[in-house]
Amino acid sequence: MIHETFVASNPKDAYELAVEKYGTSISLVSAKQIKYDDGVLRSEITVAIPADIYEKVSFGEVVTKEDEALLTEIFELKEQLNLMKDDIHKEMQETNAVVSEVKALFMRKGISAYWLESMFQTLAQSEILEDEKLLASYLLEEIDDALKVKKEDLMHPKVMMIVGPTGVGKTTTIAKLAARYAYLLDKRYKVALVNLDSFKVGAIEQLAHYADIMQIEHIVVDNVDRFKETLEELEGYDVVLVDTAGMSPYDTEKFIQTVEFVKTDTPREIEVSLLLSATVKYEDMEDIYQNFSFLNPSSVIISKFDETKHFGTLLNFMLLYRLPMSYFATGQEVPDDLLLADKEFLLEQFIGDIDEG
Numbered sequence: 001m002i003h004e005t006f007v008a009s010n011p012k013d014a015y016e017l018a019v020e021k022y023g024t025s026i027s028l029v030s031a032k033q034i035k036y037d038d039g040v041l042r043s044e045i046t047v048a049i050p051a052d053i054y055e056k057v058s059f060g061e062v063v064t065k066e067d068e069a070l071l072t073e074i075f076e077l078k079e080q081l082n083l084m085k086d087d088i089h090k091e092m093q094e095t096n097a098v099v100s101e102v103k104a105l106f107m108r109k110g111i112s113a114y115w116l117e118s119m120f121q122t123l124a125q126s127e128i129l130e131d132e133k134l135l136a137s138y139l140l141e142e143i144d145d146a147l148k149v150k151k152e153d154l155m156h157p158k159v160m161m162i163v164g165p166t167g168v169g170k171t172t173t174i175a176k177l178a179a180r181y182a183y184l185l186d187k188r189y190k191v192a193l194v195n196l197d198s199f200k201v202g203a204i205e206q207l208a209h210y211a212d213i214m215q216i217e218h219i220v221v222d223n224v225d226r227f228k229e230t231l232e233e234l235e236g237y238d239v240v241l242v243d244t245a246g247m248s249p250y251d252t253e254k255f256i257q258t259v260e261f262v263k264t265d266t267p268r269e270i271e272v273s274l275l276l277s278a279t280v281k282y283e284d285m286e287d288i289y290q291n292f293s294f295l296n297p298s299s300v301i302i303s304k305f306d307e308t309k310h311f312g313t314l315l316n317f318m319l320l321y322r323l324p325m326s327y328f329a330t331g332q333e334v335p336d337d338l339l340l341a342d343k344e345f346l347l348e349q350f351i352g353d354i355d356e357g
């Protein structure tokens with residue numbers, strides 16, 4: 001095995017650079033967050049590459065100097081054309097009062113100029129740009145189209161792992177989901193809880209407390225081998241819910257440990273859900289997503305819906321990252337404060353906020 005280090009702004013991008021170069025047969029050796037001399041925090045990922053793959057990639061194909069020069073020239077021309085196109089659209093947007101007004105309103109509510117401008121570009125010369133109400137409804141429809149919902153699917157047995165920053169409501173949401181699957185649906189599913197959080201004082205008791213009330217299986221696991229065994233032992237269960245320790249998006253050590261759990265070779269695929277709080281500010285949301293995306297979440301659960309009236313930031317995040325939403329947590333009450341993710345519900349909140357100006 002040969003080791004090579006890749007650097008990017010977050011662990012996932014660094015890992016993807018490695019995969020892009022060497023394919024998926026690499027394995028992760030270490031990951032660090034390092035502040036460089038320019039003051040910027042970067043992620044360094046070291047991977048091990050099988051020797052034959054390393055040689056093939058390093059000495060395999062030879063691109064001639066002429067090919068390289070031609071490709072660079074084509075790329076630069078394309079860039080110039082794109083810049084010219086952007087300038088024309090920008091001028092049109094700046095001189096149209098309806099567009100400026102609607103853009104300012106949506107931006108005040110958290111939607112990014114980037115997304116709005118791309119929408120206005122697709123409307124160039126359309127009459128929609130002449131009428132504020134029409135334009136606002138068009139944008140709302142586009143938001144509706146872009147949002148994705150992951151339908152609840154309990155047809156097949158599943159292992160659902162919830163990850164997310166500290167204190168967002170992972171354990172509370174697991175308890176709500178456990179109650180929902182075990183008692184509140186037409187069919188009563190056989191549910192077990194697995195707790196990987198042996199970091200936080202009281203974490204074991206917190207989940208055990210809910211498990212005792214609901215009378216469902218609860219197992220604490222602190223290493224990957226035991227996790228694999230536990231999932232095998234729980235094969236007869238319909239749903240295994242896995243609680244994890246809260247992680248700062250910058251705590252690379254915990255990420256590596258969690259990746260090891262996610263990668264565990266088990267007969268059932270581990271479905272990772274990222275829990276995000278609706279109250280987080282946009283920059284943090286992006287940092288959280290970029291770091292947690294390393295764990296390959298297949299859906300997002302939004303918590304603390306009840307703690308804000310402003311959903312623009314959340315919508316903007318969803319527009320850019322296009323992750324399917326699965327559930328909304330709307331308060332502290334177990335099991336009541338949980339809803340299936342619903343675009344209409346989210347948009348209604350947003351429209352309410354827009355109507356207030």
Ligand SMILES: Nc1nc2c(ncn2[C@@H]2O[C@H](COP(=O)(O)OP(=O)(O)OP(=O)(O)O)[C@@H](O)[C@H]2O)c(=O)[nH]1
Pocket residue numbers: 164165166167168169170171172173197200203244245246247303304305306307329330331332337
């Ligand atoms: N208002 C509100 N509070 C919530 C919601 N979900 C969880 N909480 C509260 O948030 C606090 C933290 O919840 P936990 O479930 O312990 O959060 P966690 O993500 O497991 O925390 P760590 O394990 O420490 O990372 C508790 O007081 C919960 O009652 C929600 O949807 N709305």
Ligand SMILES: [Mg+2]
Pocket residue numbers: 170171172197203243244246
């Ligand atoms: Mg917890």
